[in-house]
Amino acid sequence: MAEAMGLRERKKIQTAKRIYRIAVALFVERGFDNVSVQEVADAAEVSKMTVFNYFGSKEDLVFRPMEEHFGDAARAVRERHPGESAVDAVRRQFLEMVETRDPAVGLHAEPFAGQVRRLVMETPVLMERAVLGAQKGTRDLAALLAEETGDPMLAVIAAAMLSAARNALIEEHHDRIAAGESPDAVAADAAERARHAFALIENGLSGYAVKA
Structure with a gap:
């Protein structure tokens, strides 16, 4: 059976x-x-x-196959290790996705992922769905951080910053590949670019939402 x-x-x-x-x-x-x-x-x-x-x-x-990825950042924070901050958790998850060439971060070599992205960007109803999904992911992250820290205002700021860093990195991967770079070339410095991106916001969020 x-x-x-x-x-x-x-x-x-x-x-x-x-x-x-x-x-x-x-x-x-x-x-x-x-x-x-x-x-x-x-x-x-x-x-x-x-x-x-x-x-x-x-x-x-x-959208069904990709929709779960709108909640990646919230998932990283929810499942983070004791002593790990929210920034550390989101960065660690992103670097793991870079290492595995996860299509969700725009580094998969198969052209299909790029086709899906172009389809979404060229279709208003799909683009609206993508924007709403991304916004929901950020709201879910903010709600999680607010529940843990007790400060909804700072939680919204933190969630927006973390989401913006991830989104900017993913867009850069897609844009560089669309411009003619190979996925291997983009992946070669993707981890370092991610470290720079999260370092840019880390000072402002240093020590914020460290899991007990």
Whole structure:
């Protein structure tokens, strides 16, 4: 039974991934607004209902696989080690993502990640969803810090600074690759660039939200 359940789960993951990639390919080729969910379903050889079972809306066909990353900074702070500050935790997580070439920080060599980003940036409804998702991630981080420190105002400032550092680094990775640099070249100094970015805000947040 356990093996059968494992097989079913793997098939579900494979189906979702296939639908996702087919949808993005169609959106990139023809434009998000010019492709219907039914056309995605037909291309993926599944029913329209199956698409909605895996992805709750047309926008989710683009965002569902990446949406969890809007909460990366809050997750880093929530799971940080005793004695680790909020800055240290977010920096450590980001450097780990750089080391593994995580697509969420714009360092994956596969062109697909860049295609998704361009699709979002060129489609107003998707760009709005991205902005709202990023804002929610920052609010969640601020709420977490406010709960721990008891100072909502400083928590909002800290969350905004940490989010801005991450976002600026990720945008730089994407922009450099889009300008023609190889992912390897960008990754070669990405860790050092990240250290500089977080050092820029560290003095202001030094000693803030150190976990007991």
